[in-house]
Amino acid sequence: MTDELPKTHAATGAADGDASAAGRPLLRIEGVVKTFGTFRAVDGVSLDIKAGEFFALLGPSGCGKTTLLRMLAGFEAPDEGRILLGDKDIAQALPHERPINMMFQNYALFPHLSVRDNIAFGLKRAGLSRADTATRVAEMVALVKLEGLEKRKPDQLSGGQRQRVALARALARRPQLLLLDEPLAALDKKLRENTQGELMELQRRLGMTFIVVTHDQEEAMTMASRIGVMKSGKLAQVASPRDLYEAPRSRWIAEFVGDVNLFDGETKLRDGHRLVIGTRDAGTLVVAEPREPVGAGRFSIAIRPEKIKLSRRAPVSEAGRETMINSLDGVVADICYLGGTTTYKVKLDTGGIVRASVANSARLDVDAYSVGQQIVAWFTPDDCVVLPS
Amino acid sequence: MRKVSRLSRFNVASLALGLAFLYLPILILVIYSFNASRLVTVWGGWSLRWYHEFFNDRAMIEAAWMSFRVAVSSATIATLLGTLAAVALSRGERFRGRTLFSGMLYAPLVMPEVITGLSLLLLFVALNAERGFWTVTIAHTTLTMCFVAVVVQSRLGSLDRSLEEAAMDLGCDPVRAFLSVTLPLIAPAIVAGWMLAFTLSLDDLVIASFTTGPGSATLPIRIYSEVRLGVKPEINAICTLVIALIAVVIVIASLASKLSSSQGESAAPL
Amino acid sequence: MSSRRIFARPARFAAIAPYVWMVLFFLVPFAFVLKISLSQTAIAQPPYEPVFALTAGWDALKAAFAALSIENFKLLVSDDIYVFAYVRSLTVALTATTLLLLIGYPIAYGMARLPKSWQAVAMVLVIVPFWTSFLIRIYAWINILQHDGLLNQILLALHLVSQPVVWLSTDSAMYIGIVYSYLPFMILPLYATLAKMEPVLEEAASDLGAPPWQVFWLVTFPLSLPGVGAGVLLCFIPIVGEFVIPDLLAGSNSLMIGQTLWLEFFTNKDWPVASAAAIVLLVVLLVPLLLYERLQKRQLEQGR
Numbered sequence: 001m002t003d004e005l006p007k008t009h010a011a012t013g014a015a016d017g018d019a020s021a022a023g024r025p026l027l028r029i030e031g032v033v034k035t036f037g038t039f040r041a042v043d044g045v046s047l048d049i050k051a052g053e054f055f056a057l058l059g060p061s062g063c064g065k066t067t068l069l070r071m072l073a074g075f076e077a078p079d080e081g082r083i084l085l086g087d088k089d090i091a092q093a094l095p096h097e098r099p100i101n102m103m104f105q106n107y108a109l110f111p112h113l114s115v116r117d118n119i120a121f122g123l124k125r126a127g128l129s130r131a132d133t134a135t136r137v138a139e140m141v142a143l144v145k146l147e148g149l150e151k152r153k154p155d156q157l158s159g160g161q162r163q164r165v166a167l168a169r170a171l172a173r174r175p176q177l178l179l180l181d182e183p184l185a186a187l188d189k190k191l192r193e194n195t196q197g198e199l200m201e202l203q204r205r206l207g208m209t210f211i212v213v214t215h216d217q218e219e220a221m222t223m224a225s226r227i228g229v230m231k232s233g234k235l236a237q238v239a240s241p242r243d244l245y246e247a248p249r250s251r252w253i254a255e256f257v258g259d260v261n262l263f264d265g266e267t268k269l270r271d272g273h274r275l276v277i278g279t280r281d282a283g284t285l286v287v288a289e290p291r292e293p294v295g296a297g298r299f300s301i302a303i304r305p306e307k308i309k310l311s312r313r314a315p316v317s318e319a320g321r322e323t324m325i326n327s328l329d330g331v332v333a334d335i336c337y338l339g340g341t342t343t344y345k346v347k348l349d350t351g352g353i354v355r356a357s358v359a360n361s362a363r364l365d366v367d368a369y370s371v372g373q374q375i376v377a378w379f380t381p382d383d384c385v386v387l388p389s
Numbered sequence: 390m391r392k393v394s395r396l397s398r399f400n401v402a403s404l405a406l407g408l409a410f411l412y413l414p415i416l417i418l419v420i421y422s423f424n425a426s427r428l429v430t431v432w433g434g435w436s437l438r439w440y441h442e443f444f445n446d447r448a449m450i451e452a453a454w455m456s457f458r459v460a461v462s463s464a465t466i467a468t469l470l471g472t473l474a475a476v477a478l479s480r481g482e483r484f485r486g487r488t489l490f491s492g493m494l495y496a497p498l499v500m501p502e503v504i505t506g507l508s509l510l511l512l513f514v515a516l517n518a519e520r521g522f523w524t525v526t527i528a529h530t531t532l533t534m535c536f537v538a539v540v541v542q543s544r545l546g547s548l549d550r551s552l553e554e555a556a557m558d559l560g561c562d563p564v565r566a567f568l569s570v571t572l573p574l575i576a577p578a579i580v581a582g583w584m585l586a587f588t589l590s591l592d593d594l595v596i597a598s599f600t601t602g603p604g605s606a607t608l609p610i611r612i613y614s615e616v617r618l619g620v621k622p623e624i625n626a627i628c629t630l631v632i633a634l635i636a637v638v639i640v641i642a643s644l645a646s647k648l649s650s651s652q653g654e655s656a657a658p659l
Numbered sequence: 660m661s662s663r664r665i666f667a668r669p670a671r672f673a674a675i676a677p678y679v680w681m682v683l684f685f686l687v688p689f690a691f692v693l694k695i696s697l698s699q700t701a702i703a704q705p706p707y708e709p710v711f712a713l714t715a716g717w718d719a720l721k722a723a724f725a726a727l728s729i730e731n732f733k734l735l736v737s738d739d740i741y742v743f744a745y746v747r748s749l750t751v752a753l754t755a756t757t758l759l760l761l762i763g764y765p766i767a768y769g770m771a772r773l774p775k776s777w778q779a780v781a782m783v784l785v786i787v788p789f790w791t792s793f794l795i796r797i798y799a800w801i802n803i804l805q806h807d808g809l810l811n812q813i814l815l816a817l818h819l820v821s822q823p824v825v826w827l828s829t830d831s832a833m834y835i836g837i838v839y840s841y842l843p844f845m846i847l848p849l850y851a852t853l854a855k856m857e858p859v860l861e862e863a864a865s866d867l868g869a870p871p872w873q874v875f876w877l878v879t880f881p882l883s884l885p886g887v888g889a890g891v892l893l894c895f896i897p898i899v900g901e902f903v904i905p906d907l908l909a910g911s912n913s914l915m916i917g918q919t920l921w922l923e924f925f926t927n928k929d930w931p932v933a934s935a936a937a938i939v940l941l942v943v944l945l946v947p948l949l950l951y952e953r954l955q956k957r958q959l960e961q962g963r
Contacts, residue, residue, distance in 0.1 A: 075862055095865040108863035112881045121877075122867030173868065400772050403765035404781065410762075411788045411842065414799035417809060421802060470677040477674030478959075482667040490674060493681040495955045496948060499893060501900020503917045504937045507924065508688035511934070515691055531684040534677065542959050553666065563666050584790075592792040595902055598925075609794050616798055616907060620805060628795040635790050 024087065026051040026209055027072075027177060032081035032091075034067055041067040042078070043233030049177075049211065054203050056224030057213045060256070064233040069179050069213045073102045085176065096125070101175040105182040107166035109154040115141075115165050116150040122173040140168040143202070160191050167199075171206070180212040184219060196222050217257050221245070229253055245304075247291075251387045254302040261308070261354045263301045264389060267294075274324070274381060277301060281352025286324045287384035298389040307383035308356035310344060310369065314376045327378035328354065332369050344369060346377050419632065422625035439626035449611055449627065456591055456608035459522065463529035464586035470530070471537025471586075472579055476567070478538070479545040497535045505532060506599030513600060520602030528600040529590040536589060537582035544578035545571070588635055689941075696731055696934035731935035741919060741936065745943065748916040751830075751905070752898040755837040759894050760887065762838060763845035767886075768879075770846070771853035778854065782847075789843040797836050797907050804832050804908075833909035837898060845890040852886030853879075889958070892951040896944055916940055 025048035034042040042064040049055050057065040070076045072083065074095035083091040090098055101122065109118050119140050123133045141147055144164040154162055163183070170178055183199065184192045200223050203210050214220050220227050221241040228238040237249045248254040251262065265279030273289045277299060287301055309315075314327045333353065334345035341357045348354060354377050369375060422440075426433025443449055474494055481487070497505060509528045513520055548571065556566035594609040601607065608631070615624055735741040770781045788796065803809045804826035811823040826832050860882065864874045902917035909915075914922070916936060924933040 073862075073866055075866075094870075095862065096868045096870050100866075102863075102866045104859055104863055106859070108857065108859040110860060110863070110878060110882075121864070121869075125868035125873065169867065396769070396772050396774075399765070400769035404769035404773075407762070407766035407769070407842075407846075408781075408784055410839070411785065414796065414803055414839070415788060415791060418795070418799040418802055470680055473673040474677035476670050477677070480666050480670035481674060482664070482670075484667075484671045484674065486678070490678055490681070491956055492952055493685050494677075495952050497685065498955070499896040499948065499951055501897055501902075501917060501940065501944070503900050503902055503920050504692075504941060505685075507920065507933060507937050508692045509684065511691040511695055511930075512684070512688040527684060531680070534680070538677070539955075539959065546959060557665070563669050567666075567669075588790045588792075592794065594794055609792065612794055612798070613903070616794075616801065620798075620801055624798060625802070628792070628798060631795060632791045635792075639787070639790060 025049055026053075026086070027211075028082075028084040029068075029072075030082040030084065032068070032071060032078045032083065034064075034071060034076055034078050040233050042071070044081075045230075045233075045235050046081075047228060047235060047238065049209060051209055052207050054200065054210045054223060054225045055212070056220035056227045057211065057230060058217055058220040058227050058257075059215065059230035061215055063230040065213045065230045066181065068230070069102075069181055069211065072177070072211065073100060073179055074098050099173075099175055100177045100179060101170040101173055102179040102181065103166050103170040103183050106186055107154075107162050109162060109165055109169070111154050114151050114153055115146060115157070118154070118165055119169045119172050122169065126173060136172055140172050143171070144168045159187055160195070163187060163195065167202075171208075175208075177209050177211065180210060182214055183212060185214075185216070192219070199223060221257075229256065231256075247385060248302065248387070251300045251302070251389070254300075254385065254387060259305050259355065259357070261303045261305060263303075263352065264298065265301065266298055267296045275386065277386075279352075281350060282328055282348060282354070283350045285326050285384065286381045287386055288381045290386045294386060294388075300387045300389050302385040302387055303354075303379055303383055305343060305355045305357035306341070306359075308354055308377050308379050310346070310356050310358060311376050311378070312374075315378055325378050325380060326384075327376050329374070329376055330354070332371050332373045332375055335369070335371060342368075344375075346375060348377070415632065418625055419629045422622070422629040424622060424625075427622065439622045440630070442623045443626050443630070446623070448606075449608075449623075452606045452608045452611040453627075455522065455605055459525050459529060459597075459607060460587045460590040463526045463533060463590045464583050466526070467530045467534035467586040468537050468579060468583040471534035471582055472541050472575075474534065474538040475541035475545055479542050480567075494535050494538050497532050498539065502593070502595035503599075506596040509596070510599040520600060521605040524600045524602070525597050525605075525607065528596050529586075529593060532593070532596060533586035533589050536585050537579075540582040540585060541575060541578045544575045548574060584638055587638060591631070591635070692934045692937055695931055696938045697728060698731075698931050731931050732939070734932060735935055735939055740914075741916075744914050744916045744919040745939070747913055748899045748901075748940075749943070751833070751837075751915060752895050752901075755834055755841070755898050756891055756895045758834060758838050759841055759845040760891060763842055763849055763890065764887075766842075767846045767849035767853055770850045771856070782850065785843050785846050785850075793840060794903065796840055797904060800832070800836050800839060801827065801907065804835070827908065828910040830909060833905050836904040836908040837901065840904060841894045841898065844893045848889035848893060849883065849886040852883045852889075856882050885954070885958075888950075889954050892947055892954065896947050896951060899944060900940055 027047075027049040029045055029047040029049075032042055032045045033040065045064075045068060057068060059065045067076060071078050071091070074090070074093055074097070078091050081091070082089050085098070085100070090100075110121065113121065116137055119137045120133050123136055128136065137150075141150060144167055146161065146164055146168065149157065149161060154165065157165065163186070167183075170180075180199075184195055187195060196219060199210075212220070212223065221244075224241065226238065226240055227244050229236045229244065231252060237244060237253050239247070239249075244253070244257055248257060254260045254262070263279040263282045263285065265277040265285070267275055268278045268284065269276035270289075275287050275289055275294075276284060277287060278284050279301065285301060314329075315325055328346075328348050328350065330346040330348040332344055333347040336343040336345075337360075339360070341359050344356045344358065346354050346356060356377055423435050423437070424431075424433055425436030425438055474490070477484075478487075478491055478494070506528070509524075509531070510520075513524050518524055552570050552574070553563075553566050556570040557563065561569060592609065593607075594613050597607045598610055598613075601610065608627070612624060612627060615621055766785075770778060770785070773781055801808075806823055806825070806827070808826070810826060811820075814820045814824065815822075856879070860878055861874050864878045865871070869877060899915075900917045901915060902921050905915045906918055906921070917940075920933050920936045920940070923929045923936060
C-alpha cells in the first residue's frame with residue numbers, strides 16, 4: 001500500500017490567506033455539469049474557493065448542492081467541466097486519492113469500530129506509523145473534547161458525541177479541504193447553536209478550508225463567510241451573508257433567504273437616484289435606484305419585515321432633510337408574538353398586506369397595537385430592493 | 390436525490406454466472422423432457438411421448454395425487470398454526486415457556502430431516518397409528534408450520550404498531566383491532582407462508598419416507614426409487630410437470646397477494 | 660397499562676394450539692428416540708410392532724427403565740464405520756459451506772448493489788429455483804453429469820478431454836449438488852445484511868483513503884458478518900445430516916451419517932442403532948443449533 005498522506009499542513013489558511021487570495025484560489029470549479037438520465041442535477045457551476053474560507057452551499061432539497069459536494073469528494077464524476085485543487089484537475093480522481101475529506105450527513109461512523117478506530121481509520125490508510133497514529137488520534141480526541149470515550153462504539157454515544165467523532169475522523173488526515181454535508185441537521189436546536197459556534201472556532205483555529213452544504217439558511221448565515229445559493233443545479237448568487245440578505249439578486253433569493261414583503265410594479269418616474277414605482281397593492285412607492293441602473297419596465301420591490309416601522313400617525317420628515325418616506329395606511333389584521341419580536345400583519349387600504357417585524361424592546365408594552373387598529377406602516381427608499389420581475 | 394448504481398463489472402459477472410448456474414440445469418431438464426429419444430443424451434426431436442408414458446403410469450399418478458393431497462392439507466393446517474405462533478411470538482411479549490416455544494419453532498428449520506423423520510416415526514409406532522396419509526400430513530405440518538411462523542413473524546415485526554393502537558383508539562378491542570387492521574396487512578405474508586408450506590411438502594422425500602406406510606408412497610418417494618435405478622426420460626416429464634405446477638402456484642399466490650395489498654391501499658372502510 | 664400489554668393477553672392465547680402441537684410432534688418424539696437408542700436391539704425387532712405399550716402402567720415403565728443400556732452408543736464409538744461417517748459428514752459440511760460462502764458472497768454482493776427496483780427481481784430469481792423441488796434439482800444434475808451427459812459432451816466437443824470423465828458417484832458431483840441446492844440459503848441472509856448496509860459507510864471509508872479492496876475488507880465484510888453467520892449455519896447444520904444428495908451423487912464407499920442412519924433404519928432395520936446415531940448427530944449439532952436459534956431470535960425479535 002503506497003498511499004501517501006496529503007502533503008498539506010493545517011496552516012494553509014489564515015496565515016497565507018492573503019497571498020492565495022491574490023493568486024490562485026485553493027479550489028476552482030469550472031463549468032461543472034452532472035446529469036442523471038435526463039435530469040441535470042448540476043448545470044454548469046463555476047466557483048472559486050479561497051484557502052481558509054468557510055463557504056456554505058445553500059439551497060432547497062434537490063437543488064444539486066449535495067451532488068456538487070459529492071463531486072468534490074469524488075463519489076460522482078462530472079460529465080463536463082474541471083475541478084482544480086491547486087493546479088491539479090481532480091475531477092476524475094477516485095475518492096481515496098484526494099486530499100479532501102468529508103463529514104457525512106448522519107456521520108457514517110463505522111458501527112463495528114470504536115471511537116479511536118474510527119478516527120484512526122484514515123490515518124492507517126495513509127500509512128502513518130503506529131506511534132504517529134496514536135499521537136494524532138489523541139490530538140483529535142482532545143480537539144473535539146471526547147476524552148474518555150475512545151473505547152466506546154458509535155451506538156454508545158449521544159448524537160452530539162457522534163457528531164464530534166465524525167468531525168475528528170474527517171479532520172485527522174489534515175485534508176486541504178473539509179466538506180461537511182448537513183453537519184448539524186441531526187442535532188436538536190440548542191445543541192445545534194452551540195455546535196455552530198464550535199465549528200467556526202475550530203475552523204478559525206486550524207485555518208482550514210471548509211465547504212458546508214446546508215438547507216438551513218440561518219445555519220449558513222451564522223457560520224459561513226461566503227454563501228453560494230443554488231437553484232435547479234445552478235448557482236443563483238454567491239455573496240457574503242449580509243449582501244445575500246440585504247441585496248438579493250433575484251426575487252427567488254429574496255424569498256428563499258429570510259422573510260420578505262414583495263410588491264410588483266412599474267417605473268413611473270425617475271428622479272435623480274430615486275425611482276418612483278407604481279404598484280397595485282401598495283400604491284406609489286419611492287425607492288432607491290439599485291447599484292446597477294435599471295431601465296424602465298416591471299419590477300418587484302422587496303422590503304424585509306424588520307425594515308418596516310409602525311406608528312399611529314404618519315411620520316414627519318425631519319426639517320431640512322430631503323428624506324422621502326413611504327408611508328402606507330392600514331389596519332392591523334393579525335399579531336404573532338414570537339418572543340424577541342412581534343410580527344404584525346397590516347392590511348393596507350390599497351389592498352395589499354405587509355408584514356412588519358417589531359423588536360420587543362420593553363417587557364411591558366402598554367403601547368402595543370391591537371387587531372383592528374388603524375395604523376401607518378412606513379419605510380425609507382433605501383430599505384427597498386428593486387428586483388427584476 | 391437520485392442514487393447512482395454502484396454496479397461494477399465484477400458484480401454483473403458474478404450475478405450473471407450465479408443465475409446461469411441456478412437456472413441452466415432446470416432448463417436443460419425441461420428441454421429434455423420433450424425429447425423423443427429414449428436415450429436421454431441424444432436429441433431425437435420434440436415429442437410429448439414421456440408425458441404420455443407418465444399419464445399411463447398408474448402408480449406414479451397415484452403417488453402424485455397422494456402428494457398433492459398431503460401438500461394441500463398440511464399447508465393449510467400449518468398456515469393456521471404457524472400464523473397463530475407468529476402472533477404469539479411477536480405480540481405476546483413475555484410469557485412462560487416462551488423460550489422453549491420459540492426454540493421448538495426455529496429448530497426444525499435447520500434440523501436434519503433424518504432426525505425429524507425418525508423421531509416422528511417412533512412416535513407414530515408408539516401410538517400404534519396406522520401410517521399413511523395422516524401421518525405424513527402431520528409430519529409435514531410440523532415441519533412447515535415453522536417456516537410459516539418465521540415468514541409471518543418477520544412481517545408482523547416490520548409492521549407499524551401504531552396502526553393497531555389507532556384501531557384501538559377508534560374503539561376496537563385488541564382482537565377486533567387485530568382482525569380488522571393487522572390481519573389484512575399480513576395477508577400477503579400468510580399467502581406466501583402457505584405457498585412455502587405447500588412446496589416444501591410436495592418436495593419432501595426424507596420425512597415422508599420415514600412416516601408413510603406401505604402402499605401409500607408420495608411422488609418424491611416414487612421418483613427417488615426410479616432415479617436410483619438410473620435416468621429415465623419419464624422422470625424428466627414428471628419433473629417438468631411439478632415445476633409447472635409450482636410455477637402456477639407462485640403466479641396465483643403472487644397475484645393474490647398483490648390484489649389483497651392493493652385493496653389494502655384503497656383504504657377499505659372498517 | 661401500555662397498548663402492548665393490552666395486546667399481549669389475547670396474543671398469548673394464540674400460542675396454545677401451536678404450542679401443544681409442537682410439544683406433541685416435535686419434543687415428545689425426541690423422548691422416544693432417546694428411549695429407543697437406549698434399548699437392546701432385540702427389543703425393537705420386528706420394527707412394525709409397538710416398541711412399548713403406553714398402557715402398560717408404572718411397573719412396565721420401571722421395567723423398561725431397567726432394560727436401558729448404552730450398548731448402542733458404545734457400538735457407535737467403537738465401530739470405525741460410524742466414527743468415519745461423523746468425521747466425513749463434518750468435513751463435507753465444512754468444505755461445502757466454505758464453497759457456498761465463496762460462491763454465494765459475490766452473488767449476494769452483486770444483488771445488493773443493483774438499483775433498488777432490480778433488487779426485488781433478483782431476489783425472486785434466486786428464490787424461484789428453491790421452490791422447484793429439491794429432488795428435481797438433484798435429478799437435473801444427474802442428467803448433466805452422467806457418463807454421456809451434457810457436461811461430458813461439451814468437454815469432448817471442446818477437446819478439453821479425450822474421453823468421458825466420470826462425474827457421477829464422485830465427491831465433485833456431490834459438492835456440485837450440495838452447492839446447487841443450498842445456494843439460495845447462503846445468498847438470502849447475506850443479501851439481507853448487505854442490502855441493509857448503508858452505502859455511505861463504504862463511501863466514508865474510501866473518502867478516508869481506503870482503496871476498493873480495503874473498503875471491502877475493512878468495512879463491508881465485517882459489517883456483513885451477521886449475514887455470514889446466518890448463511891453458514893443455515894447451510895452447515897442441514898448439510899451435516901444430508902441424505903439425498905450424497906446418496907444420489909456421491910460414491911458409496913464412504914457414507915455420511917445421514918446415509919448411515921438411513922441404512923441402519925431401512926436396510927438393517929436396526930432401530931436402536933439408528934436412534935443412537937440420531938442422538939449423537941443431535942449432540943454434534945447442538946452448538947451450531949443453539950447459535951442459529953439465538954441468531955434467528957435476535958433477527959426476528961429485534962427492533963420492537
